[in-house]
Amino acid sequence: MTASRTIRHKAAAGKIPAVPLTIEGYSVLHQMMRFRWSAWRQLSAAQRTEIASEAGRLLGQWEQAKSGQSAVYSLIGHKGDLMMVHFRSSFDELNRAEMQLAQLRLNDYLEPTTSYLSMIELGLYESSLKTYHELIEQGIEPHSEEWKRAVKEILDRQREAMRPRLFPEVPNARYISFYPMDRRYAGEVKQIITGSIGFDDWEWGVDLFADDPLVFKKLIYEMRFDQVSAVYAQFGHFYIGVRCLTKDLVALLNGEAPQ
Amino acid sequence: MTASRTIRHKAAAGKIPAVPLTIEGYSVLHQMMRFRWSAWRQLSAAQRTEIASEAGRLLGQWEQAKSGQSAVYSLIGHKGDLMMVHFRSSFDELNRAEMQLAQLRLNDYLEPTTSYLSMIELGLYESSLKTYHELIEQGIEPHSEEWKRAVKEILDRQREAMRPRLFPEVPNARYISFYPMDRRYAGEVKQIITGSIGFDDWEWGVDLFADDPLVFKKLIYEMRFDQVSAVYAQFGHFYIGVRCLTKDLVALLNGEAPQ
Amino acid sequence: MTASRTIRHKAAAGKIPAVPLTIEGYSVLHQMMRFRWSAWRQLSAAQRTEIASEAGRLLGQWEQAKSGQSAVYSLIGHKGDLMMVHFRSSFDELNRAEMQLAQLRLNDYLEPTTSYLSMIELGLYESSLKTYHELIEQGIEPHSEEWKRAVKEILDRQREAMRPRLFPEVPNARYISFYPMDRRYAGEVKQIITGSIGFDDWEWGVDLFADDPLVFKKLIYEMRFDQVSAVYAQFGHFYIGVRCLTKDLVALLNGEAPQ
């Protein structure tokens, strides 16, 4: 926070830009859906298997994709029955994934309850200041063409160095906890994974992955207990899901919870 | 509150951890549902009995379970007709119970209105401080491996000692009052039963059980009248139900209020 | 307010209990419903009369009941077409009334929009202090068994004396204005009729009855204009209804507004 305060201080003096640098990776769409069990059960077992298999093939390809994976979760509670998480390289591709899902016959049994659109984001809070310092020491004039080119070069380098964190695989954990939040710009933000300013109704969307859900509680509890978070952080709805590999999708749609 | 203030004081000095210790028991899911009376009445008496009996068998097993029980309540007002409360040993099992209910034919007549996901929680507010004190007196360095092992041992011991409160049976009372709430960390919280930070949209979910509903009013009234609560506590919706044993489920679904 | 401040003052000194005494009467349920006119009109006149008469018989019994009456109102605006107000001696009986209504064939044409659960409540704000004073003057130790017994005796006596106000008939006025509210404990509350702390989402539910609806406006206007209320009182939705005696129910369901 000292660093970011210094940036603000210098920024106030008009010397360097006030906004911390960020770099972005995957475009991300969370889709929460309710499943129409009553209508589904009116189908024959053969029809159900056929429809679920068709969906399983598409989702299976996305689950196994070398880059830009998707994952399916069985949600707990009334906020939805299924959550799909899509990692893609652009908003175009997210829109395409959404449209492809809408063409599945399974779609007749899915009702969207909510969704969240964001981009994986790394905030260069500490290094923004360092970067600006170094450029100034090199005698580069803030806001000049040279400055902009230098900043862009640094960002490109960082983006390359942090590639695995910007373009990750979906973690293998059993549980997911997803929630949107605002932090009102009070110092560093540690739990942020995807930024959604300008895309959706909160500033960040956070995904936590764990094999023991108690981890979620401990982590958020500590964050809330902290004076700064208690005052500045606001949380949206929480979505808790159990991972369902697409090989288990037919079983899930037969009413069997994920193994 | 003195104790927790002292913890904060020491914590501020960086000596001991700031977050009070908690231990967890059952995973808990509350499901509120509306019942489709019109569609239900279009069935023959025989069909209704068959469907209600099927549901009664599953719910009866859960009601009588040695551990991890479920209970059914007839809700008063428009927020729902039925509330099911499930105590289970993991989120996996809650998801499984939810899926099993969804496969019942009765499910065609149930509409989810809301739900709440949490874990039974005991806050070791007073004893956190005592624990930390004792460890320091034993010369154990805060945050060291030895410290962590010692804290874990103490928690394990407490968990064992408080087993009946962490893994309770559903109380036999006639009425239930359920509500979620936040307390904003202002001292000890006495009415807390389940914690939901990181799982659902409020910090705690509280269940009160009584044979006279006036008890609920007196209790919450006192809590609200108290200066601290009036400022720091926020309450979600209140759900009031009358217990319906599964032996009376067929009668309930024939329109007879619980005996 | 002077009295209640003195209580708080003494209470702060730990001498007497801080919470003003209340006594309770009828359990009360307000049910707001929309009427499915389109489906209703598809019935033959004979069917409509039969279904409305069946409902009229049940509601007529409740309207004429010696104790624990119900009343029907034709609501103005989109918040609902009908409002039923039930006075009963327990929550069990409210649940039973609700279930009996759900079994009527008329129920197929009713959609619940909202409801409110509360108990008729008289706050003994002034007399709490007087009571505590007298007990202290008699040398009775606050919080002792003797104190509790004395308080209970006084409450029983008050309950008996105020029986007509705790267990009233439904007033004969043409109009009703119902709204829930919070007062945040700022002195005496004069308009309170039913308390709902611990039962529903607001602290009180207020019913006003009048033959001229302008009375409602004048009354609430004065309350809001008052500095204290303006700051401390919060109001929920307002529901305005025209009384419909059950003898006019068939006509109402034929589209004739209450005479």
Next chain:
Amino acid sequence: MTASRTIRHKAAAGKIPAVPLTIEGYSVLHQMMRFRWSAWRQLSAAQRTEIASEAGRLLGQWEQAKSGQSAVYSLIGHKGDLMMVHFRSSFDELNRAEMQLAQLRLNDYLEPTTSYLSMIELGLYESSLKTYHELIEQGIEPHSEEWKRAVKEILDRQREAMRPRLFPEVPNARYISFYPMDRRYAGEVKQIITGSIGFDDWEWGVDLFADDPLVFKKLIYEMRFDQVSAVYAQFGHFYIGVRCLTKDLVALLNGEAPQ
């Protein structure tokens, strides 16, 4: 505002009543509705004309009424397709109008989205003080029977003098902007037309009529820019409609926007 402050000042000294006087005229109901275009288009042209004409006859009578008119507006945007504004001499008559509309066959194609219940109100802010002054100068004791009689006489006289403003015709303007608002009692309120304290969820409902909708924007912009309004005024949803005379109702329901 000086006048109203003086009233408060005197009121605080307990000399004169604190609440400014108001006089009331028509009872007013706004009904916003969505039109079921898909179902409507499935009717034959003849059926559509018949149903629209039936509605047109009733609405035409109300539009041409010597007193207590109704008007129809084609709403812009998703908040509804039609808005009906009813001026009536009592809540009874509003309830009757509502019921008569519900009996039209057109009602099968209308879905209520919201509504607003209020009374045309003139606030005698300046003259309240003058009135009180004069009475005091005449030596009449505040709150005495004589005082009340004198105040009532003055109100009756004002009501008679302001008859055209209390019982107006629906203005002939092409556009309407309706919105509910609160003002938190900060001085004079100029834009108020109907009061709804005690009747609906905001303090006032405002109707603006104009042939150029830009007038609405300029007017509210000035009000919001004003320091006092910016702090004290809160606005509900805005509803913008284009007047549709009932002679054009059949055309409107054939998909032609008002001429």
Next chain:
Amino acid sequence: MTASRTIRHKAAAGKIPAVPLTIEGYSVLHQMMRFRWSAWRQLSAAQRTEIASEAGRLLGQWEQAKSGQSAVYSLIGHKGDLMMVHFRSSFDELNRAEMQLAQLRLNDYLEPTTSYLSMIELGLYESSLKTYHELIEQGIEPHSEEWKRAVKEILDRQREAMRPRLFPEVPNARYISFYPMDRRYAGEVKQIITGSIGFDDWEWGVDLFADDPLVFKKLIYEMRFDQVSAVYAQFGHFYIGVRCLTKDLVALLNGEAPQ
């Protein structure tokens, strides 16, 4: 902001009007809709093509219009599947466009989720002051007839000069980000495109157009990071769409995301 503060200062002294001048251009309606994929897929391919082509012809004319264009976007997420943006010369014409869309057979497959009504607006913040200054220097008395005529002339001149910005074509960018916002009058507002005070529930509606959606994030991030915006600006929901030219509408409705 200095300029606007000076205006306020002079305005406070009663010398010049307090409200900054604005000039208006197109009336604008945003319509967000969900598409009924399940019902749509039950049509034959021939029917789908016919219905989509009918819609394409109308929307194509609007897309190509010399003035007052419309554009179609494929929305990402659950807030809707399609967004239509209409630029028209009056509210009458917006109502007409809305009615024409409602008559399309495609309308049976569209559900409105929300909408937004506004007017393209340019705030003459800086030049208001300059204008007032010049008039005062010319010896023209504020609020006089001469003053009003002079202001009107200046506005007419500005409106003519800024015609291209007041009556723009829909930009050719691939992505759109639309959101409503309030700014509470804290200095100059730079991102404002359409004003909606008096028309809809927020003060402004903002449309951003870009070929790279990251631009939206950077832009809003900077705005939020700015101290003034962080305190005074409030944002509504964000809607992100991918432009779909009407030549691609048939493909879109066959489930192919925009090329």
